[in-house]
Amino acid sequence: MSLDSITNELTEQKSIIVAVVGAGISKASGMPTFRGEDGMWNQYHAQDLATPYAFNNNPNLVWEWYRARMRILLEAQPNPAHHALTMLEKEGILLGVITQNVDGLQEIAKTKNIVEVHGRIRYARCQDCDFIQRWDNKDFAKEKRKLPKCPRCEDSLLRPDVVWFGEPLNQIKWQKAVEWVNQANILLIIGTSGVVHPVASLPWAAKKNGAKLVEFNIEETPLTSLSDYSLFGPCEQILPEFSETLIKKYAERYK
Numbered sequence: 001m002s003l004d005s006i007t008n009e010l011t012e013q014k015s016i017i018v019a020v021v022g023a024g025i026s027k028a029s030g031m032p033t034f035r036g037e038d039g040m041w042n043q044y045h046a047q048d049l050a051t052p053y054a055f056n057n058n059p060n061l062v063w064e065w066y067r068a069r070m071r072i073l074l075e076a077q078p079n080p081a082h083h084a085l086t087m088l089e090k091e092g093i094l095l096g097v098i099t100q101n102v103d104g105l106q107e108i109a110k111t112k113n114i115v116e117v118h119g120r121i122r123y124a125r126c127q128d129c130d131f132i133q134r135w136d137n138k139d140f141a142k143e144k145r146k147l148p149k150c151p152r153c154e155d156s157l158l159r160p161d162v163v164w165f166g167e168p169l170n171q172i173k174w175q176k177a178v179e180w181v182n183q184a185n186i187l188l189i190i191g192t193s194g195v196v197h198p199v200a201s202l203p204w205a206a207k208k209n210g211a212k213l214v215e216f217n218i219e220e221t222p223l224t225s226l227s228d229y230s231l232f233g234p235c236e237q238i239l240p241e242f243s244e245t246l247i248k249k250y251a252e253r254y255k
Contacts, residue, residue: 015185024191028236078109084243119162126150193221
């Protein structure tokens with residue numbers, strides 16, 4: 001089915017649209033994995049470092065790993081796929097973005113309504129109080145820095161504001177994501193294969209509620225058979241084309 005036909009069907013009535021986003025949207029933003037910066041990290045797996053146990057056991061090692069990731073992230077910029085979602089939001093077509101990514105690129109693209117279910121790597125928070133601060137700057141990301149401590153608690157260490165393996169999601173954020181999905185008439189599934197739970201349950205919940213599912217991915221995924229429409233190709237190409245066409249159709253029909 002052509003893009004024109006898909007957007008015609010999707011604009012037959014005014015809808016509440018929500019996007020669920022995965023790592024595929026950020027691929028074109030120039031972010032290699034942490035392994036690309038320094039060979040020393042090749043001996044580690046994310047599951048060995050992104051855990052409460054690893055941090056309590058060796059906070060210096062964990063912070064050096066996150067600093068290595070931040071030095072890469074500081075060079076990355078939002079790509080046309082991120083901006084396409086912002087454009088849909090500005091036009092009043094998109095309710096919000098539920099992202100599994102911790103890179104903060106959707107926020108930098110100036111999308112206002114975002115639920116970052118796995119946290120935000122650009123922020124650090126205290127383990128013992130509610131203090132939080134941004135640390136996405138070159139000075140903080142330098143190698144061999146002292147461990148960051150909370151200015152309120154003094155002795156408590158700051159940690160990256162992300163959800164580690166073995167930790168529960170922030171329930172306030174998760175409930176907001178569920179609430180949005182329950183409202184949605186159309187769910188955009190972008191750059192995710194739908195295998196990481198509990199986010200993987202959201203497309204199924206939307207489908208059960210009668211929403212239309214539109215998948216954007218480089219190739220078929222486990223969600224392809226569930227989706228009403230699937231658009232295959234790089235997200236930075238197909239999502240802007242879809243968004244521009246959808247906005248045009250909305251303007252023709254409802255403005």
